[in-house]
Amino acid sequence: MAKLKWFATVMLVFGLTTSAQAQYPAKPIEMIVAYSAGGVTDLTARIVASFMEKYIGGRTKIVVVNRPGAAGEIGFTALAEAKPDGYTIGFINTPTILSIPIERATKFTWKSYDLLGNLVDDPSGFSVHKDSQFRTLKELQAYAKANPGTVTVGTTGVGSDDHLAMLAFQRAAGVKMTHVPYAGGSMVRTAVLGRHIAVASINIGEAMQYVASGSPFVQLAQAGAMRSSVAPDVPTFKELGFDMESNAMRGVAAPKGLPPEVRKILEDAVTKTAADPEFQAKMAATFSPMRYLPPAEYAVALERAEQLLQKLWSEEPWSPK
Amino acid sequence: MDVLNNLVFGFGVALSPENLLFCFLGTFLGTLIGVLPGLGPTATVAMLLPITFYLPPVTSLIMLAGIFYGSQYGGSTTAILVKLPGESSSVMTCLDGYEMARQGRAGAALAIAALASLFAGIVTTLVIAVAGPPLADIAILFGPVDYVALLTVGLIGAVVLAGGSIVKAVAMVLLGLLLGCIGTDLSSGEKRYTFDLVVLYDGLGFVPLAMGMFGITEIIASLDETGGRGRAMASIARLWPTKEDFRRSWPAALRGTLLGGALGILPGSSATLSSFASYALEKRISDRPQDFGKGMVEGVAGPEASNNAAAQACFIPMLSLGVPPNAIMALMIGAMMIQGIQPGPLVISSQPALFWGMIASMFIGNVLLVLLNLPLIGLWVRLLRVPYTILFPIILVFCALGTYSLNNSVFEVGIMAAFGVIGYVFRLTGCEAAPLMLGFVVGPMLEENLRRSLVISQGNFMVFVQSPISATLFALSAALLLLMLVPSLKRKREVL
Amino acid sequence: MSDEPNPVADSSGPHVSQDIVAGSMFVLFGVLGYLFSLQLSFGTAAELGSAFLPRLVSVLLVVIGVGIAIGGVVKSRAAIAFHSPRPLIVVTFCVVLFALTLETLGLVAAILLMVALSGLAGERRGVVTTLVLGVALSLTCVAIFIWGAQLPIRVWPV
Numbered sequence: 001m002a003k004l005k006w007f008a009t010v011m012l013v014f015g016l017t018t019s020a021q022a023q024y025p026a027k028p029i030e031m032i033v034a035y036s037a038g039g040v041t042d043l044t045a046r047i048v049a050s051f052m053e054k055y056i057g058g059r060t061k062i063v064v065v066n067r068p069g070a071a072g073e074i075g076f077t078a079l080a081e082a083k084p085d086g087y088t089i090g091f092i093n094t095p096t097i098l099s100i101p102i103e104r105a106t107k108f109t110w111k112s113y114d115l116l117g118n119l120v121d122d123p124s125g126f127s128v129h130k131d132s133q134f135r136t137l138k139e140l141q142a143y144a145k146a147n148p149g150t151v152t153v154g155t156t157g158v159g160s161d162d163h164l165a166m167l168a169f170q171r172a173a174g175v176k177m178t179h180v181p182y183a184g185g186s187m188v189r190t191a192v193l194g195r196h197i198a199v200a201s202i203n204i205g206e207a208m209q210y211v212a213s214g215s216p217f218v219q220l221a222q223a224g225a226m227r228s229s230v231a232p233d234v235p236t237f238k239e240l241g242f243d244m245e246s247n248a249m250r251g252v253a254a255p256k257g258l259p260p261e262v263r264k265i266l267e268d269a270v271t272k273t274a275a276d277p278e279f280q281a282k283m284a285a286t287f288s289p290m291r292y293l294p295p296a297e298y299a300v301a302l303e304r305a306e307q308l309l310q311k312l313w314s315e316e317p318w319s320p321k
Numbered sequence: 322m323d324v325l326n327n328l329v330f331g332f333g334v335a336l337s338p339e340n341l342l343f344c345f346l347g348t349f350l351g352t353l354i355g356v357l358p359g360l361g362p363t364a365t366v367a368m369l370l371p372i373t374f375y376l377p378p379v380t381s382l383i384m385l386a387g388i389f390y391g392s393q394y395g396g397s398t399t400a401i402l403v404k405l406p407g408e409s410s411s412v413m414t415c416l417d418g419y420e421m422a423r424q425g426r427a428g429a430a431l432a433i434a435a436l437a438s439l440f441a442g443i444v445t446t447l448v449i450a451v452a453g454p455p456l457a458d459i460a461i462l463f464g465p466v467d468y469v470a471l472l473t474v475g476l477i478g479a480v481v482l483a484g485g486s487i488v489k490a491v492a493m494v495l496l497g498l499l500l501g502c503i504g505t506d507l508s509s510g511e512k513r514y515t516f517d518l519v520v521l522y523d524g525l526g527f528v529p530l531a532m533g534m535f536g537i538t539e540i541i542a543s544l545d546e547t548g549g550r551g552r553a554m555a556s557i558a559r560l561w562p563t564k565e566d567f568r569r570s571w572p573a574a575l576r577g578t579l580l581g582g583a584l585g586i587l588p589g590s591s592a593t594l595s596s597f598a599s600y601a602l603e604k605r606i607s608d609r610p611q612d613f614g615k616g617m618v619e620g621v622a623g624p625e626a627s628n629n630a631a632a633q634a635c636f637i638p639m640l641s642l643g644v645p646p647n648a649i650m651a652l653m654i655g656a657m658m659i660q661g662i663q664p665g666p667l668v669i670s671s672q673p674a675l676f677w678g679m680i681a682s683m684f685i686g687n688v689l690l691v692l693l694n695l696p697l698i699g700l701w702v703r704l705l706r707v708p709y710t711i712l713f714p715i716i717l718v719f720c721a722l723g724t725y726s727l728n729n730s731v732f733e734v735g736i737m738a739a740f741g742v743i744g745y746v747f748r749l750t751g752c753e754a755a756p757l758m759l760g761f762v763v764g765p766m767l768e769e770n771l772r773r774s775l776v777i778s779q780g781n782f783m784v785f786v787q788s789p790i791s792a793t794l795f796a797l798s799a800a801l802l803l804l805m806l807v808p809s810l811k812r813k814r815e816v817l
Numbered sequence: 818m819s820d821e822p823n824p825v826a827d828s829s830g831p832h833v834s835q836d837i838v839a840g841s842m843f844v845l846f847g848v849l850g851y852l853f854s855l856q857l858s859f860g861t862a863a864e865l866g867s868a869f870l871p872r873l874v875s876v877l878l879v880v881i882g883v884g885i886a887i888g889g890v891v892k893s894r895a896a897i898a899f900h901s902p903r904p905l906i907v908v909t910f911c912v913v914l915f916a917l918t919l920e921t922l923g924l925v926a927a928i929l930l931m932v933a934l935s936g937l938a939g940e941r942r943g944v945v946t947t948l949v950l951g952v953a954l955s956l957t958c959v960a961i962f963i964w965g966a967q968l969p970i971r972v973w974p975v
Binding site: 028030063065320 | 967969
């Protein structure tokens with residue numbers, strides 16, 4: 001009898017968690033991350049989730065779900081195809097959210113989502129070993145010009161923002177370098193540390209964390225429009241006379257067609273999260289350069305980045321068509 | 322005696338009641354998820370990350386580390402009991418561990434696995450304490466060229482894994498290499514064998530493949546060979562290992578520890594690879610290689626020591642260089658960063674309590690794990706008395722759900738089913754799964770590094786002999802090959 | 818290594834040589850591997866293409882596969898010991914059905930279906946045993962994966 005009672009209680013708990021849609025959120029919210037656990041987006045997402053829980057209020061629970069694969073395509077597709085009921089939200093990342101639909105037919109574009117706000121803007125950048133022969137970007141350019149194809153540049157893969165940054169630099173500087181793709185940013189760093197490659201094309205956040213930890217790493221330049229908050233002393237490519245920009249933006253989105261009241265709740269939660277000093281401290285500690293953009297401005301930024309990528313694709317495709 | 326002082330200091334940190342508690346919690350949780358196939362330490366650590374926001378940095382790292390190496394202990398349990406690798410690094414334990422269980426020696430296998438892991442854990446932690454940072458500096462000298470050489474040795478050694486026909490083993494390694502090609506090619510971005518299926522863009526997963534070819538295949542074979550009753554396990558005469566078991570195990574555990582430790586500090590290597598290597602080594606140097614796969618205790622002790630040593634050793638690059646060799650170390654770096662700590666060359670001097678406290682906790686954690694695991698053996702062994710008709714649906718459900726939980730992908734469950742069938746057909750035809758799994762693990766790494774070497778050297782093949790590390794390793798693989806081609810003097814290998 | 822099938826031919830099945838089947842399978846995989854690598858680029862020494870390794874491996878597979886098969890024809894020793902297709906079909910079907918039902922019918926239904934169907938693979942279980950096993954297993958899985966690990970898996974049908 002006691003067992004039966006227990007069983008009934010269990011059933012009741014199940015019933016409660018699945019029915020009752022009256023007040024949002026009535027059940028846990030899934031936050032899809034299109035990359036594996038342990039990556040930068042995953043780390044940001046887990047921090048963001050804990051703050052959004054607080055600001056949505058009540059007993060809200062946000063569960064981070066990793067749907068890695070195909071450079072983000074699997075997760076982005078899952079997010080775009082989820083029911084727009086506010087119980088599935090997720091992170092979208094540039095440039096992949098823009099570049100994958102340019103490369104091939106996909107079930108999503110950035111317009112498949114209700115944007116909730118951008119949080120991170122991590123510029124690409126070039127780093128070298130402390131004992132490298134290149135002390136400045138100009139030296140790198142001069143050497144690469146004199147010795148085409150000999151400067152090795154490590155990136156996180158074909159079509160990544162690091163790769164796009166390398167392509168952009170080649171065009172802006174009029175040089176030809178050798179692309180050496182790796183499966184992850186940490187492998188690129190290791191390769192520079194062991195002097196197996198000359199230049200690491202990695203995001204400035206990751207690079208600065210590495211510098212801060214005491215590794216023999218030097219930043220040559222960063223590829224944002226302006227200097228990033230995490231690296232105020234590193235010049236931008238533009239300042240140095242190379243007309244190029246490349247960055248990785250990470251923001252929160254939901255499948256298109258959220259009910260207006262749910263959308264409002266989620267947008268507010270993102271806004272408040274971004275403004276929370278404790279959150280900002282955590283982002284600074286993890287070297288994630290913040291750049292909060294409300295949905296409308298986020299859309300403008302994505303639109304602009306998409307046009308730039310389309311132009312690049314038509315002139316110099318970054319991956320086999 | 323700097324190290325000694327530091328260790329005493331570290332134990333002072335690790336033995337505080339709070340840290341001790343979280344060390345226990347971490348290792349306990351690690352054992353639990355290690356036993357469960359699929360659900361791995363990475364997912365668990367990721368899930369617990371937000372909790373660490375509210376814990377002191379040392380405490381949270383002690384707990385997260387415990388989860389990781391604890392899972393290496395737990396992973397062997399299902400491998401031995403039901404031939405289901407709980408973690409990818411326990412695939413090799415399936416071979417002889419499960420055979421031992423069938424002979425009624427499950428208890429001995431489990432105990433040896435736990436003790437070998439303890440031994441490896443303690444030794445490797447000591448090495449980290451004494452020489453961690455200098456070792457890390459050596460490890461990064463390992464370039465793409467050297468990886469090519471190292472992996473070539475591994476592939477040639479893979480053939481040793483074969484119990485029966487060498488020719489079939491070579492073919493299985495090749496098939497593993499071919500399966501490893503599936504997915505987006507890292508170097509060019511081209512899609513290989515993906516048939517426009519997005520789910521294949523990242524290739525096949527190791528876990529669905531291993532669970533299919535070991536777990537599912539075993540169920541089908543067991544049911545078919547017994548007309549549906551399922552294979553009976555020999556009754557258990559003795560729960561604990563014999564003196565003879567210990568005598569044969571400890572040298573194997575020692576070799577496994579050295580191998581696992583060495584491979585573990587190389588960023589880009591893995592616990593899985595080191596367990597393969599250890600098994601091959603044990604078989605190669607044994608005076609009765611023909612008995613491997615039939616319940617040789619060395620085949621459990623070596624790989625189990627090796628995977629635990631590798632698991633502990635990968636803390637070296639993480640702590641002293643800030644370079645995460647795998648996803649779980651990346652998560653630990655994340656956990657540190659959130660607390661404002663930058664793992665890297667400065668971490669030992671700037672955060673001595675963290676560094677030494679964590680190392681001391683690994684000693685404590687390893688002992689806790691054995692204290693936790695040994696009493697459980699009696700319980701696990703009793704599980705084998707469950708009739709097979711009841712047991713196999715349970716295994717099936719855990720296989721399927723475990724695989725699903727990895728990436729929330731039903732497609733991977735389908736892949737597992739497919740490889741259950743393929744594995745079964747191969748088994749019927751006398752072809753073994755282990756060489757295929759090794760080819761599958763090594764192939765992508767080998768290809769990646771080969772192409773990277775040639776890109777960097779602009780097509781100059783001489784680089785492979787110019788690096789001293791690589792030249793030595795290639796000489797070694799040539800010797801290995803020669804040894805294999807010339808029939809061994811000591812024994813005659815039957816070629817089917 | 819373990820579990821080599823009994824080399825003695827089983828009386829209940831026809832005598833099929835292990836080596837001929839194994840060799841043919843390797844040839845099949847090799848041929849498929851080669852054919853589907855044709856649209857990929859082979860590359861140069863400085864920049865090996867994505868087709869280099871697959872084609873090399875495929876060709877080797879075909880060669881070795883043919884070798885194994887010929888060996889099987891010439892001196893076929895071991896025969897395949899295969900009794901009944903039932904376990905193979907039922908077990909595979911169980912897993913596939915689980916995959917198909919998990920995201921639609923939910924975890925509990927998927928487990929119950931799997932447990933019920935798996936009974937067809939081997940010796941029969943009683944209805945009561947099956948029911949108890951199914952319910953107990955569902956509860957355990959829900960406890961571990963939903964309550965414990967908090968995985969976002971659907972528990973009940975929509």
